[in-house]
Amino acid sequence: MxxxxxxxxxxxxxxxxxxxxxxxxxxxxxxxxxxxxxMSLSKVNFQPSVPQKLIAGMVLGATVRYIEExxxxxxxELNLEQRGWKEDFxxxxxxSFSRQFTYLQIPLLTHIYFGSDKARFFFNAGPEIGIMIxxxxxxxxxxxxxxxxxxxxxxYRQLEQFTEPIHxxxxxxxxxxxxxxxxxxxxxxxxxxxxxxYGLNDVFKNHKTDSxxxxxxxxIMVTLGYNIxxx
Numbered sequence: 001m002x003x004x005x006x007x008x009x010x011x012x013x014x015x016x017x018x019x020x021x022x023x024x025x026x027x028x029x030x031x032x033x034x035x036x037x038x039m040s041l042s043k044v045n046f047q048p049s050v051p052q053k054l055i056a057g058m059v060l061g062a063t064v065r066y067i068e069e070x071x072x073x074x075x076x077e078l079n080l081e082q083r084g085w086k087e088d089f090x091x092x093x094x095x096s097f098s099r100q101f102t103y104l105q106i107p108l109l110t111h112i113y114f115g116s117d118k119a120r121f122f123f124n125a126g127p128e129i130g131i132m133i134x135x136x137x138x139x140x141x142x143x144x145x146x147x148x149x150x151x152x153x154x155x156y157r158q159l160e161q162f163t164e165p166i167h168x169x170x171x172x173x174x175x176x177x178x179x180x181x182x183x184x185x186x187x188x189x190x191x192x193x194x195x196x197x198y199g200l201n202d203v204f205k206n207h208k209t210d211s212x213x214x215x216x217x218x219x220i221m222v223t224l225g226y227n228i229x230x231x
Contacts, residue, residue, distance in 0.1 A: 040221045
């Protein structure tokens with residue numbers, strides 16, 4: 001039921017972006033390009049669940065933005081983001097394990113803003129696709145031979161995720177963010193945004209006979225951006 005609802009939400013976001021683009025008045029517009037950087041905090045929604053903590057990663061990106069004088073616009077981005085998960089071993093002590101994926105992302109967002117010529121608040125939302133280009137594991141124990149670790153074997157926790165092979169490198173989901181932009185002058189502006197991403201595709205195999213029936217990504221991103229108006 002949850003996956004069906006999220007799929008419907010993604011379709012609605014696509015329709016909303018499409019409808020907004022047709023509704024814009026192209027006679028009065030401005031176009032800007034920019035760059036941004038920041039950090040992400042992420043985890044993986046495992047089913048069955050895996051005790052975990054948020055893992056920190058970097059975010060770097062380039063943006064193209066088309067906005068209207070009537071408070072609406074569109075944003076296209078190409079981002080590099082690190083996300084994954086970090087295991088929580090409590091009540092066991094002395095163990096550390098994290099797995100971090102690097103994604104190239106392409107969000108297409110509706111941009112809604114309010115404010116003055118000096119400063120404005122904005123809301124961005126829309127669909128996003130991504131492709132995994134990196135997979136890095138960090139551990140202080142032999143996670144590839146966990147069957148020989150008697151303490152972990154007796155801890156009644158999921159262990160398959162340590163060595164589970166990547167099944168789907170393509171990802172898609174929904175992004176939504178809030179932020180503030182300050183205009184330095186008529187051409188240059190800086191912005192700060194907090195954004196939430198909810199993935200709809202599983203990283204690992206998700207059949208009933210597999211270890212996990214769900215392994216989608218979730219992340220919170222905080223970025224600082226710089227925009228230059230071209231028109």
